[in-house]
Amino acid sequence: MNAPDLATVAIILIAVLALPLALAGYRMIRGPGYADRFVALDMLTAVAIALAALTTLATGRGAFLDIGLGIALVNFVSTCAFAAFLNRKRGDR
Numbered sequence: 778m779n780a781p782d783l784a785t786v787a788i789i790l791i792a793v794l795a796l797p798l799a800l801a802g803y804r805m806i807r808g809p810g811y812a813d814r815f816v817a818l819d820m821l822t823a824v825a826i827a828l829a830a831l832t833t834l835a836t837g838r839g840a841f842l843d844i845g846l847g848i849a850l851v852n853f854v855s856t857c858a859f860a861a862f863l864n865r866k867r868g869d870r
Contacts, residue, residue: 780837787834794831798824815859822852 778786801824805817829845832838 784835784837787831791828791831791835794824794828798828811859812863815856819852819856822848 798821801817801820805814805821808814808817825848826845829841829848833841833845
C-alpha cells in the first residue's frame, strides 16, 4: 500500500471515529453517575489517541504521536486520581 492510499484510509478512519467520539461525549455529559462519566472520559481519550495516530499517518508528521503520548499520560494520572477519589468517597460511608 503506497503513501496516498494509506493517507486516504487514515482520513476515512478519522471520519468513522466521529461516531464513538460523539457517543462518548454524550455519555460524559448525560451520564447518571461519576463512574459513567469517567468511563466516557477514558473513551474520549482513547479515541483522541487513535485520532492522533491516524493524523500522523495522514500527514506524515511524527509530532502527533507525541501529542497522543501526552494525552495517554494525562489520562493515566487522571484515572489514578479518580480511583483515589472514589476510594475516599466509599470510605466515608
